[in-house]
Amino acid sequence: MALKKATDSTGLRPVEDRDYTRDTDGLVAQLNDADISVRRWAARDLAAHPRAAAALCARLAQESDASVRAVLFSSAARLGGSGVVNALLPLLRSEDAGLRNGAIEVLAGLPDAVTPHIDRLLKDTDSDVRIFAVNLLGNLQHAQVPQWLAQVLLHEPAVNVVGAALEVLAEVGTPETLPALRSAAQRFADDAYIGFAVDLAIVRIGAP
Amino acid sequence: MNRILVIDDAATVRMYHRKILGDAGWHTDEASNGVEALERIHAQDDDTAFDLFVVDINMPRMDGYSFVRELRRLPARHQAPVVMVSTEARAPDANAAFDAGANAYLVKPARPPELVLTAALMLGDRPAAMKAAIKAAAGVKP
Amino acid sequence: MNTGTKQGRVLAPPVISDVDFQKFAEFFHRKTGIHFEPSKRYFVDKRLVERIQATGAENFRAWFVALRFGTDGAELQQLVNVMTVNETYFFRESYQFDCMVNHMLGEVAARKRPGGRIRIWSIPSSTGEEPYSIAIYLLERWALIEKYEVEILSSDIDTQVLQAAQRGIYSARSVAQLPQPYLKKYFTPCGKSESESGGEWRISRELVESVAFSHINLTDPADTRRFRDIDIVFCRNLLIYFDDLSRRVAAEAMFDTMAPGGFICLGHSESMSRMSSLFTMRRFPDAMVYQRPL
Numbered sequence: 062m063a064l065k066k067a068t069d070s071t072g073l074r075p076v077e078d079r080d081y082t083r084d085t086d087g088l089v090a091q092l093n094d095a096d097i098s099v100r101r102w103a104a105r106d107l108a109a110h111p112r113a114a115a116a117l118c119a120r121l122a123q124e125s126d127a128s129v130r131a132v133l134f135s136s137a138a139r140l141g142g143s144g145v146v147n148a149l150l151p152l153l154r155s156e157d158a159g160l161r162n163g164a165i166e167v168l169a170g171l172p173d174a175v176t177p178h179i180d181r182l183l184k185d186t187d188s189d190v191r192i193f194a195v196n197l198l199g200n201l202q203h204a205q206v207p208q209w210l211a212q213v214l215l216h217e218p219a220v221n222v223v224g225a226a227l228e229v230l231a232e233v234g235t236p237e238t239l240p241a242l243r244s245a246a247q248r249f250a251d252d253a254y255i256g257f258a259v260d261l262a263i264v265r266i267g268a269p
Numbered sequence: 270m271n272r273i274l275v276i277d278d279a280a281t282v283r284m285y286h287r288k289i290l291g292d293a294g295w296h297t298d299e300a301s302n303g304v305e306a307l308e309r310i311h312a313q314d315d316d317t318a319f320d321l322f323v324v325d326i327n328m329p330r331m332d333g334y335s336f337v338r339e340l341r342r343l344p345a346r347h348q349a350p351v352v353m354v355s356t357e358a359r360a361p362d363a364n365a366a367f368d369a370g371a372n373a374y375l376v377k378p379a380r381p382p383e384l385v386l387t388a389a390l391m392l393g394d395r396p397a398a399m400k401a402a403i404k405a406a407a408g409v410k411p
Numbered sequence: 412m413n414t415g416t417k418q419g420r421v422l423a424p425p426v427i428s429d430v431d432f433q434k435f436a437e438f439f440h441r442k443t444g445i446h447f448e449p450s451k452r453y454f455v456d457k458r459l460v461e462r463i464q465a466t467g468a469e470n471f472r473a474w475f476v477a478l479r480f481g482t483d484g485a486e487l488q489q490l491v492n493v494m495t496v497n498e499t500y501f502f503r504e505s506y507q508f509d510c511m512v513n514h515m516l517g518e519v520a521a522r523k524r525p526g527g528r529i530r531i532w533s534i535p536s537s538t539g540e541e542p543y544s545i546a547i548y549l550l551e552r553w554a555l556i557e558k559y560e561v562e563i564l565s566s567d568i569d570t571q572v573l574q575a576a577q578r579g580i581y582s583a584r585s586v587a588q589l590p591q592p593y594l595k596k597y598f599t600p601c602g603k604s605e606s607e608s609g610g611e612w613r614i615s616r617e618l619v620e621s622v623a624f625s626h627i628n629l630t631d632p633a634d635t636r637r638f639r640d641i642d643i644v645f646c647r648n649l650l651i652y653f654d655d656l657s658r659r660v661a662a663e664a665m666f667d668t669m670a671p672g673g674f675i676c677l678g679h680s681e682s683m684s685r686m687s688s689l690f691t692m693r694r695f696p697d698a699m700v701y702q703r704p705l
Contacts, residue, residue, distance in 0.1 A: 257281075
């Protein structure tokens with residue numbers, strides 16, 4: 062025994078053609094296979110099949126294994142596009158924290174595809190969805206971002222959504238957001254955290 | 270010297286909680302999610318082990334509940350009280366926190382005297398608890 | 412109205428304020444897990460100024476906005492490169508090799524029949540220091556090396572470093588951490604005599620032949636599919652250079668190459684918490700590593 066002499070095939074399994082049907086429909090069918098590894102490999106390979114975006118996302122709600130779910134999300138993220146965004150947005154409301162957080166992570170990496178939905182998301186009745194939308198603004202390079210954030214600071218009733226906006230502004234705030242920042246501090250004058258976060262954002266913006 | 274680990278995915282919130290707890294005289298450290306927190310815990314030796322955890326519920330990778338459940342599976346030397354902090358004021362979330370193994374539950378953003386008082390009570394730090402209780406009482410409007 | 416020729420303005424080098432440093436440190440930590448304490452100001456500020464000037468940005472703020480919203484991640488990549496120490500050498504971060512021979516291999520071997528095959532994968536191979544360090548550790552410091560058949564695999568995306576690894580010639584600096592007996596045993600000096608200062612060393616053909624090198628792209632499923640039943644993965648100081656999504660994809664790909672119960676070691680400042688929730692953390696006396704659940 063000891064260290065094996067390396068040969069051409071050491072450790073590397075030769076890939077056989079008949080091992081797998083790597084066409085889109087075949088792979089999508091394998092998303093329902095009884096074997097976790099088969100499902101996970103199918104989910105991984107589907108990252109190269111744009112046609113399968115809908116099927117990938119649809120499988121998420123049914124998939125019980127965490128490792129397969131993780132790969133489904135990764136492949137959805139690699140595919141990107143408005144189809145994926147439309148399929149994942151409803152998951153923001155899911156009772157399942159894993160689905161919710163997984164969707165948030167993927168959507169956060171697709172800021173441009175999510176932009177058309179921002180207005181609507183900022184008005185959602187669920188404050189967690191509004192928080193997600195605010196966090197997304199931090200990753201978005203879009204002319205309207207300062208206005209969106211200002212709107213939150215001026216009008217948003219939920220203190221934690223305002224808190225999220227302040228978190229974003231600590232990193233990407235600009236001088237034009239200063240009046241809205243001061244307004245938020247006044248609206249939540251009783252809240253020590255809001256005061257703290259406003260002060261921090263102002264310092265980070267570097268205003269005199 | 271009591272050592273507190275603050276766990277939250279928002280940098281500003283971590284800074285805020287650390288400032289409040291630091292001003293109260295305790296040493297603080299931070300982690301941005303449950304997995305990082307577990308790594309921090311494992312990286313300590315007996316001298317530097319944490320005496321209290323202040324944990325946000327909603328975090329990516331591993332949420333607050335999962336972190337507490339994982340924490341409670343670790344050997345005794347890693348155990349310490351857990352204060353869970355959440356945006357949710359609904360009863361089910363408080364119950365879930367206690368079921369997972371937390372010792373206290375606060376709705377965030379926590380008011381400074383409230384956070385300090387809770388931490389002091391969990392740490393068994395009577396002088397700090399007295400000070401915080403007085404401050405909290407002074408804050409109550411008639 | 413300006414009538415004179417325009418003089419090139421000589422800009423004073425940008426100054427990094429405390430607030431700038433904080434902003435940068437938070438962002439960088441979020442992206443890479445690397446934490447810069449205020450004590451590292453000199454190190455960091457110098458490199459920030461370098462990047463600001465290299466990109467032609469007017470000041471820190473302008474550079475930071477471009478960094479944060481950069482669509483191709485090129486500046487972040489550059490930034491990670493200058494902020495991390497890229498040097499490779501024999502027995503780098505050897506506490507993980509200690510963990511391998513003292514603990515990980517014990518658990519792995521317990522699941523094998525006598526004479527069974529154990530697979531160790533080192534990625535990136537870079538110029539070979541890591542896989543050869545593993546080989547030396549196994550031969551010199553693992554009590555059970557004769558009882559199992561150990562395969563060492565090593566991969567890189569860069570064919571040039573793979574070639575260098577197979578040539579096996581190293582500088583004095585690269586072998587500086589090796590105990591003298593190992594140096595004498597496994598290397599021959601390339602220069603005229605052993606005492607030639609700054610001379611190079613050639614590693615034994617036997618060690619070169621004990622590592623199976625391969626050219627792969629970690630984010631390509633077709634490449635990683637070929638690896639199976641890996642018992643220990645060393646993937647150190649590679650994933651920090653990836654973007655968030657690629658990091659996830661790579662971690663998930665490595666998961667599938669591993670046998671249940673297999674271990675993976677990352678660089679000392681890296682953490683799975685940023686990449687994937689598929690692995691469990693294992694704390695050993697020598698090191699903290701991650702494990703694919705049994």
